[in-house]
Amino acid sequence: MRSHALVATAALAIVWLAASSGPGVAASRYKAFVYPDRTNPELSVEVDDFRINETVWDSGGVQYVWVNGTAGHFQVPFSKIRQIEFLQYVGPNTTKQDWAWYDVLVSSVNPGETYTGRMEVRVMRGVASGVPWYLYPVTDADRGRQLWRIVFGDSRVPPTIPWEAPQPVITAPPLTVITPMPPAPPPPEPSEDDLFAKLSLAELNEQMPLDAVYFDFDKSDLRPDSEAALLRNAAWMKRWPSVRVRIDGCADPRGTNEYNLSLGMRRADVVRAFLVAQGVALERVDVLTIGESQLVCTEQTEDCWARNRRGHFVITAK
Numbered sequence: 001m002r003s004h005a006l007v008a009t010a011a012l013a014i015v016w017l018a019a020s021s022g023p024g025v026a027a028s029r030y031k032a033f034v035y036p037d038r039t040n041p042e043l044s045v046e047v048d049d050f051r052i053n054e055t056v057w058d059s060g061g062v063q064y065v066w067v068n069g070t071a072g073h074f075q076v077p078f079s080k081i082r083q084i085e086f087l088q089y090v091g092p093n094t095t096k097q098d099w100a101w102y103d104v105l106v107s108s109v110n111p112g113e114t115y116t117g118r119m120e121v122r123v124m125r126g127v128a129s130g131v132p133w134y135l136y137p138v139t140d141a142d143r144g145r146q147l148w149r150i151v152f153g154d155s156r157v158p159p160t161i162p163w164e165a166p167q168p169v170i171t172a173p174p175l176t177v178i179t180p181m182p183p184a185p186p187p188p189e190p191s192e193d194d195l196f197a198k199l200s201l202a203e204l205n206e207q208m209p210l211d212a213v214y215f216d217f218d219k220s221d222l223r224p225d226s227e228a229a230l231l232r233n234a235a236w237m238k239r240w241p242s243v244r245v246r247i248d249g250c251a252d253p254r255g256t257n258e259y260n261l262s263l264g265m266r267r268a269d270v271v272r273a274f275l276v277a278q279g280v281a282l283e284r285v286d287v288l289t290i291g292e293s294q295l296v297c298t299e300q301t302e303d304c305w306a307r308n309r310r311g312h313f314v315i316t317a318k
Contacts, residue, residue: 028063030078033156034124034135038086038148044156047126047133050078052150065106065119076106076115081152083107089145090118092138094192095199095209097236098122100138102147121147196240201318209236210245210313213271214306217252220266222274230271233313234278244317246286247271252305253292264289271311286316 032050037043053062064077065084083106090101099122106115121144124135137144151157199207211229213222222230237243249268251260268287276282290312297304 028079030063030152031154032126033151033153035148035150036135036140037146039146041148044151045128045133045135047124047128050124050126050150050152052124053120053122074115076108078152080108080110081106082109083152083157084119084150086119086147086149089143089147091189091195092143092192093120093207094195095204095207095236096122097232098136098138100144102144124150196318199318201315204318205315210315212313213267213311215267215309215311217305217309218255218263220263220270222270227274230274231278234275234280237275237280237284238278240318242318243315244284244286246288246314246316248288248290248294248312248314250290250294250308250310250312251292252308253295253298254305255292257291257293260291261289264291267309267311 029049032047033044034047034050035041035044051062064075065081085105085107086102087105088103090103093099093101099120102119102121104117104119106117108114121137124137126133137147140146210233213226213229215221215226216223237245247268249264249266249271251263251267253260255263265287268289272282272285272287275285292308295308297307
C-alpha cells in the first residue's frame with residue numbers, strides 16, 4: 001500500500017454532522033483508551049461508546065474530526081483513526097467557555113497516513129467500568145496540559161504504535177563538558193484578554209461564540225433549549241463587557257412577508273429582553289427584523305423550516 005501523509009497547518013476542529021446521525025439513525029459505538037497524564041504513560045481509562053465534544057443537535061455523539069488547512073478541509077472519521085496524540089497544550093479558547101486548543105498528531109489505521117494540526121476539546125464522554133464517564137480537560141488542576149493521547153480499538157498500545165518507524169540511535173563523539181548558561185525564562189503565556197484583543201471583529205464572528213436561538217412555528221416565546229443557550233450567551237457577554245451585538249429576528253418562508261417581518265421583530269425583542277434580565281446592559285443589544293429575507297435553508301421540509309425560525313447574533317463591536 002502506498003503511504004501518504006497529510007499535513008494541515010491550521011485549526012483542527014471537532015464538529016457534529018446532524019444529517020449523519022439524526023433521530024432514528026443508530027450511531028456506531030467506539031471503544032477508546034484515554035491517556036490523561038503524559039507524566040504517567042501507563043495510566044489510561046478504558047471508555048466504551050466514546051464521544052468527544054457535542055453540539056445542540058447531538059443525538060449520537062461526535063464521531064469524526066475535521067482537519068482544516070489552507071490546502072482544504074479533510075474529514076477523518078473515528079473508524080479511520082488509530083490514535084490521536086496531543087503534542088502540546090496551546091491554551092484556552094477565549095471565545096468559548098471550557099474549551100482548550102491542542103497541537104495534535106492523528107495517526108490513521110492505514111500505515112503511514114497521518115494528520116497534524118490543531119484540535120479544540122471541551123469534553124470527552126462515554127461509559128467506563130459500567131458507569132457514565134466524563135473528562136473536561138480545562139477543569140482539571142493542570143488545565144488539561146498533561147493530556148497525552150487517545151487510542152481507538154479493542155486494546156491499549158505501547159508508547160509508539162506498531163507502524164511508527166523507530167528513531168535511529170546516533171552515537172555522538174565525546175564532548176568537552178561545558179557548563180551552559182542558564183536558559184532565559186520563557187515568555188509568559190498570553191492571557192485570555194490578550195488573545196481576545198488580537199481578534200478582529202470578522203474573526204470573532206467567524207468563531208460564532210454566541211449561539212443562535214430557535215423558535216417553534218408561529219411562536220415568539222422562548223423554549224427551554226433557547227433559554228439555556230441565552231444563559232450561555234449572557235455569561236459570555238458579561239465576561240467581555242465591551243462587546244455590542246445585533247439580534248436578527250428571522251422566520252421561515254410560510255406566511256406573508258409583512259407578517260414574517262413582524263414575527264421576526266417579536267422574536268428579536270424577546271431575546272433582547274431575556275439578556276437584559278440577566279444583567280446585560282440594554283444599550284449593548286440592538287435588534288433587527290429579517291423575516292424570511294435571509295433563509296439559511298430553502299428546502300420545503302420541517303427540518304429546514306426549523307433552522308430558519310431563529311434569533312441570530314451578530315457581533316457589531318468589541
